[in-house]
Amino acid sequence: MTKNYSHEDLIAWDRAYLWHPFTHMKQYLDAEPLIIARGEGVRLQDTRGRWYYDGTSSIWLNVHGHCVPELNRALVEQLERVAHSTLLGMSNVPATLLAERLARLAPQGLTRVFYVDNGAGAVEAAIKIAAQFWANQGARTKHLVLGFHNNYHGDTLGAVGVSPDEMFHWPFTSLLPPHPRVPYPYPYRSTASDPLAESLGAVEETLRRRRDEIAAVIVEPVEGAGGIIVPPRGFLRGLRQLCHEYDALLIVDEVATGFGRTGPMFACHSEEVAPDLLCLGKGLSGGYLPIGATLATERIFEAFLGEVDSGRTFFHGHSYAGNPLGAAVSLANLELLEALLPRLPEKISRLSAWLRPLADEPFVGEVRHAGFMIGIELVKDRATKEGFAYRDQAGWKVALAASDRGLLVRPIGNVLIFMPPLGSTLEELREMTHILSEAFRATRDSLASLAKG
Ligand SMILES: Cc1ncc(COP(=O)(O)O)c(C=O)c1O
Secondary structure (H helix, E strand, O other): OOOOOOHHHHHHHHHHHOOOOOOOHHHHHHOOOOOEEEEEEOEEEEOOOOEEEEOOHHHHOOOOOEOOHHHHHHHHHHHOOOOOOOOOOOOOHHHHHHHHHHHHHOOOOEEEEEEEOOHHHHHHHHHHHHHHHHHOOOOOOOOEEEEEOOOOOOOOHHHHHOOOOHHHHHHHHHHOOOOOEEOOOOOOOOOOOOHHHHHHHHHHHHHHHOOOOEEEEEEOOOEOOOOOEOOOOOHHHHHHHHHHHOOOEEEEEOOOOOOOOOOOOOHHHHOOOOOOEEEEOHHHHOOOOOOEEEEEEHHHHHOOOOOOOOOOOOOOOOOOOOOHHHHHHHHHHHHHHHHHHHHHHHHHHHHHHHHHHHHHOOOEEEEEEEOOEEEEEEOOEOOOOEOOOHHHOHHHHHHHHHHHOOEEOEEEOOEEEEOOOOOOOHHHHHHHHHHHHHHHHHHHHHHHHHHHO
């Protein structure tokens, strides 16, 4: 990289040439951009020299922190062997080793690993595998995927098709297939006396009525981008049973929840559920490189075996699938993660205790968390649970106050999302939650004036 630039050059070039993902560019261009230059442990340093805790895990990816010697070493060693070779009709060493490791760590029966290079790609592959699984057996009408309102599965069209969001995806509605959707259990806002029963009841009713059309049910074990909504225990198990009963495959999207994010290696483990298809991404490489995977059972895999002209082959893939660098760093990440997992329960229970006082903040409706996935829902009025208007950007006010104090967090709508790296020490977690509390205290007055309208 050329060294011939200044902080001011970077600001000018960022403003002139970049179009940032999921970013209101008009507002972005009005403020000074935050440009990260390096990372160390669970902190990032910007081009002005200021350090910040990475309270988003760089958008839910980072596991052990930045610049981890073991991960760096794995990457460099692989780089000296080969950076990339294709997986189309042949294999490479790290992708093969990683497939064996994933099959061993995943819920039972998920023994086939189909590589992709991001989370949405893992979902796309799962949807297509589900539809073709039934088509290969002559059940061509079974091609729809039952999803849940507000679940998020990524931004490619297939993934959007099973999780369209009014605000994010309204321009694409006409491009999407008519996949059915039902409510996700959302205890804080549900009007049902039993949100779990309501949701499972809607799944059952839809599967019963449309058994011949529905190939699969797709679900997030914890609704991430929808606002860290933690369903009551028994949800995944209930879905597993219904899918068995009504001949639908169960696709669990663990792109966000996988790799220790909720405590166990996979959220499925906490209900001892084994899906038919499992979507993985984000934390797989520890937050180093874009790699994802769709894991399938042998039953599914076998439905794709046939003569070359049988039409059974899964003609799908990406040029960088099973990239050796991504696979090598993922293997090193999993090695460290297996050693880290036993230490997570203590970190999670301390984190939970440190977050508790935030629930008393005047504009906090609920603090939710599943392991290292934390959502703090802001409301104008705790009694009515009325949220702030989107244009108020209430969550951003708190996030900016946190960033001024050295913690990066990012809201989605009225939910402030806090996702520290799993490798954060207890002291670092304590410090991050302290900054969060300070940020809430500092924004009380401005939230109060927004609340008054
Ligand atoms: C549950 C879930 N699925 C899929 C995705 C998409 O992953 P990616 O951004 O790597 O395409 C995300 C991203 O946030 C996610 O949270």
